[in-house]
Amino acid sequence: MKLRTKFSALIGLLVVIIVSGVAVTLYIAESRFLVDEMERSRTDMMKSLAQVAKESIVVNDEILLLNYLKLVKNTKGVMFVSVTDTGGKVLAHTDINLLGTELKDEQTAASLKVEGLVPASHAGVLELAMPVIVNDAKAGIIRIGFSQEALNDEVNLALAVTRKRIAMVAVAALIVGLAGALFLTAMMVGPIRTIAQGAQVIGKGKLDHKITVQSRDELGYLAGEFNKMSERLKELDQLKSDFVSSVTHELRSPLLSLRMYIDMFFKGTAGEINDKQKEYLQVMRDCATRLSKFIDDLLDMAKIERGKMEVNAQVVKLPPLLVEIGQLFKPQVDNKNISLSFNVQESLPDVQIDPERTRQVLINLLSNAVKFTPMGGKINVDARFSPAHKMVEVAVSDTGMGIPADKLDRIFDKFEQVKDGREKISGPKGSGLGLSIVKGLLEMQGGTINVTSELGKGSKFAFTLPLAKQ
Known part of the structure; x- marks a missing residue:
């Protein structure tokens, strides 16, 4: 697997994990906030009703109370609103058929013992009860019944909007994050690829090749060291070529003399030679020829590398x-x-x-x-x-x-x-x-x-x- 793929996969995975974690955390927090906000809204509604009921009882104004009950009843999700005295007799109700009837249940009894909300659920209805306090004494009890289905629909609708909003933000963050990851990977891998390609070129013998990396970080430093290394290798290669050229030139003269003396022996210049001596001299001639060919090859290679080989086209x-x-x-x-x-x-x-x-x-x-x-x-x-x-x-x-x-x-x-x-x-x-x-x-x-x-x-x-x- 390429380094770029590894970097992209790793950074991309980190981006996905972080964005997913943040999105889930935001969703949970938003869900809790919505639930708390709806409970707070219901509590405020109960407190407002209790205040109106208190004022109505003090001034004995039933019209005020009935009008307010109708207003509350028009709120989405509210099924009924009622006000009873401490004995459970209905003083006001959105259902006029229940006026004057008595409501005696556990919720009524519980409301007379506390000053806060008393919730109760039955048949898909969330019923909240709360005492009305006048001059530090309980003068009655207010009740509001909320449709559990309507409350759930409201919560689900709000959460759907929240999910959509968070999803849009998460997708945008993912796109930006992944784009940033690819950009960061390119910035990191680009110089590495340049160094690797330069190393391949240098490895093939092109020692004058320079690796160009603009960054001033560790990768830039590494590229600079590669260039220093190639310069040093070029110097060593030049020294080697100079040495080979010098040595081969120095060898040619004594080798030529050696071959001339062997030829002189074959011609009998130094006297007659027997067959055994001819055999030995032929071995010497063959070795000298091979060595001469090797020296010629070294000289030709040196000339080619220096660009000094003469070509008569x-x-x-x-x-x-x-x-x-x-x-x-x-x-x-x-x-x-x-x-x-x-x-x-x-x-x-x-x-x-x-x-x-x-x-x-x-x-x-x-x-x-x-x-x-x-x-x-x-x-x-x-x-x-x-x-x-x-x-x-x-x-x-x-x-x-x-x-x-x-x-x-x-x-x-x-x-x-x-x-x-x-x-x-x-x-x-x-x-x-x-x-x-x-x-x-x-x-x-x-x-x-x-x-x-x-x-x-x-x-x-x-x-x-x-x-x-x-």
Whole structure:
């Protein structure tokens, strides 16, 4: 799982938990507030009725009391309103049929013993009773009956409005929170991705690459340290290249002298030599040749890296060059009974290349093909015009050992060698620079190279060459 996904999921989960927790807390608090507010409203209604009843009793004004009862009765959810004396006789009632009747129940008795509200529930009705106090004495009892269904509907309606409001706020908070989480994640992961990509580029050998991170936090510091590291690696790589160049130059002179003296021995300049001495001298000559080739490869690689390899581009007809290379490898392929074929497109366009450098590329690729193709195998060299690239494409394919898939992306790196099964191959071991030199020479001429391979079935190296300028 990517770091960005982890950050987004974690922060998003935290946002959801926090918003959900706040929403639930707000809903519970709002529910309690609504219930308390409705109870307070009913209490205030009872107190107002008690005050009106008190004034009516004091001034003996029944009209005032009846009018107020009608007013209260019009309140939503109120089923009835009544006023009785302390003996339970109905003095006023919204139902005129009950005037003068007596109401004797537990609620009446309980109301005479307290000064506050006395609730009672029966048959879907919430009935509240409260004493009327005149001159510190209980002068009567007031009652209001509320429809339990109407009260529940009112509560549910208010809670529905509350839920909707809280849901809207929660959704808005979630959107803002998740957007903020994504933005924060992008701010955090962006520099990390930049550093990772820069590290990959540096790891591929491009030591002059700079990682650009604008932030001044730990990630910015890390990017700066990466840049310092790449600069130091570049310096070390330059020192290595200078050392290799210097050492190889110093080795060429004594190596040349060694080869000259060996040739002089073969010519008999120092006297006749026997067959055993010739055998030993031939071993010395072969070793000197291999060492000379290795030194030449090191020098070529150093020149390519420094951009000092001379390329003499000119208009070249490719088919004759391919024929020449085929003749050069005929003894080797005949020795291993390998079928070497050239398939060249008719009327192949001329190319703008350095013939010597291209010859070096072909020799290197064919040498590898011959080396790793078993007895009786096949090597094909195809040359054709590629309309897609508008270049001439040359492919060297073989039926050799092939290259493991995990090695293909590093096959052109310096000193990279595939070791799987290669220990069985006879002949001198290569320097590991050949394909790096091939890639460098082609790129300096404006071409490219790629490889496809299947382990155990062979490999195909395809490279492009630019067309001759009109």
